[in-house]
Amino acid sequence: MRYLTAGETHGPQLTAIIEGMPSNLKVALDNINFQLARRQKGYGRGLRMQIEKDTAQLKGGVRHGQTTGAPIALVVENNDWKHWTKIMGSEPVDEDNEGRRRVHRPRPGHADLNGGLKYNQKDLRNILERSSARETTARVAVGALARELLAEFGIKVAGQVLRIGDVEAKRSDLSLDELIRMTEESPVRVADKEAEAKMIAAIDAAKEDGDTLGGIVEVIVEGVPVGLGSHVQWDRKLDGRIAQAVLSIQAFKGVEFGIGFEAASLRGSKVHDEIRYNEEKGFHRASNRAGGLEGGMTTGEPVVVRGVMKPISTLYKALQSVDIDTKETFTAQVERSDTCAVPAAGVIMENVVAWEIAQAFMEKFGGDSIEEIRANLANYQAQVESY
Numbered sequence: 001m002r003y004l005t006a007g008e009t010h011g012p013q014l015t016a017i018i019e020g021m022p023s024n025l026k027v028a029l030d031n032i033n034f035q036l037a038r039r040q041k042g043y044g045r046g047l048r049m050q051i052e053k054d055t056a057q058l059k060g061g062v063r064h065g066q067t068t069g070a071p072i073a074l075v076v077e078n079n080d081w082k083h084w085t086k087i088m089g090s091e092p093v094d095e096d097n098e099g100r101r102r103v104h105r106p107r108p109g110h111a112d113l114n115g116g117l118k119y120n121q122k123d124l125r126n127i128l129e130r131s132s133a134r135e136t137t138a139r140v141a142v143g144a145l146a147r148e149l150l151a152e153f154g155i156k157v158a159g160q161v162l163r164i165g166d167v168e169a170k171r172s173d174l175s176l177d178e179l180i181r182m183t184e185e186s187p188v189r190v191a192d193k194e195a196e197a198k199m200i201a202a203i204d205a206a207k208e209d210g211d212t213l214g215g216i217v218e219v220i221v222e223g224v225p226v227g228l229g230s231h232v233q234w235d236r237k238l239d240g241r242i243a244q245a246v247l248s249i250q251a252f253k254g255v256e257f258g259i260g261f262e263a264a265s266l267r268g269s270k271v272h273d274e275i276r277y278n279e280e281k282g283f284h285r286a287s288n289r290a291g292g293l294e295g296g297m298t299t300g301e302p303v304v305v306r307g308v309m310k311p312i313s314t315l316y317k318a319l320q321s322v323d324i325d326t327k328e329t330f331t332a333q334v335e336r337s338d339t340c341a342v343p344a345a346g347v348i349m350e351n352v353v354a355w356e357i358a359q360a361f362m363e364k365f366g367g368d369s370i371e372e373i374r375a376n377l378a379n380y381q382a383q384v385e386s387y
């Protein structure tokens, strides 16, 4: 399976084309829209989220609520477009800068300067518009489709925020259904109420100072069969592929699995997961410090992955930058912006991880229809059970 996205943050819409989804998968638009709504929530976001009410439209590949096997075309319209038609339209405009809202003082931490130099653009809006995390709307909708496929085979995905700035939340070990319920009730997506209040206060304080905050989010996937991914080739290692997907989320700068970076300071006896066997569970592990992956393959234990998000780049108390016209020192341009988007980023991470798992699942059990996949999976499960 593969997909591409297109569209600008203030353009008419975001578009995704998904290729390789099997036929006969039930697709509930409500489930896609549920994921899109989750992505819009979270304490610390700016005014844009009040303008948008993201809903997906299926423009191809789905008929009467089921996939046909044809490429799926998916669209999410931008409500904000109506305010940007002149600035972002595809028709030529006069050379005056009025109709362009030209950006010429790049923001440190954003894609503005590198993109301007690379693509030879003197209007950095041509970079900003596509580098914006608005693009993740399309990726979440795609991930929501992947979740439909995973759910069909009993694979569940959930997540929680573990840190915002210097406030840490207690990691919850609720069941995934319960975790989703708890984190939906929280404006910062934590089950830990004490941490929640401190996180909200930290976001308020950063906003007051014209500053921003990052954090850490965790995603858990349960019900994954053993053996997704492969040790035999570098680009088939599933941990590497998940890491790439996580780091491709705007502002994500780190990723770890299981006990992660802590492994560096521990002895092997405190890091590796002992192997057990019994009739009921077959081969399994006494612990899951590896986070469900060894040798680039799933172990059958839950996949546990964490991502580090840096603080938002646009500061209302702007950092120093250089004007690309005059080469003089100026403060960076301020575009309307979020103070903290960690809770939303957690939802994005759930959905991009879901896609990677679904893709690896399809590589292993791939068939053109759900029925064919079900038969392939059953055959493999029988092989694993009798091993």
Ligand SMILES: Cc1cc2nc3c(=O)[nH]c(=O)nc-3n(C[C@H](O)[C@H](O)[C@H](O)COP(=O)(O)O)c2cc1C
Binding pocket: 046, 109, 110, 111, 131, 132, 133, 136, 249, 250, 251, 252, 312, 313, 314, 336, 337, 338, 339, 341, 344, 345, 348
């Ligand atoms: C959900 C979400 C919302 C974001 N909102 C903003 C924002 O309002 N302002 C901003 O400057 N950056 C925001 N970012 C981060 C930028 O998009 C990102 O820093 C930029 O594209 C540069 O890429 P990099 O940080 O991955 O290097 C957001 C990221 C995410 C995931």
Ligand SMILES: C=C(O[C@@H]1CC(C(=O)O)=C[C@@H](OP(=O)(O)O)[C@H]1O)C(=O)O
Binding pocket: 009, 046, 047, 048, 049, 131, 132, 133, 134, 137, 250, 335, 336, 337, 338
């Ligand atoms: C639009 C979204 O996030 C945007 C991501 C973003 C950035 O620079 O990444 C900058 C802001 O854009 P705007 O200036 O239009 O408010 C955020 O609101 C979204 O998540 O849907």
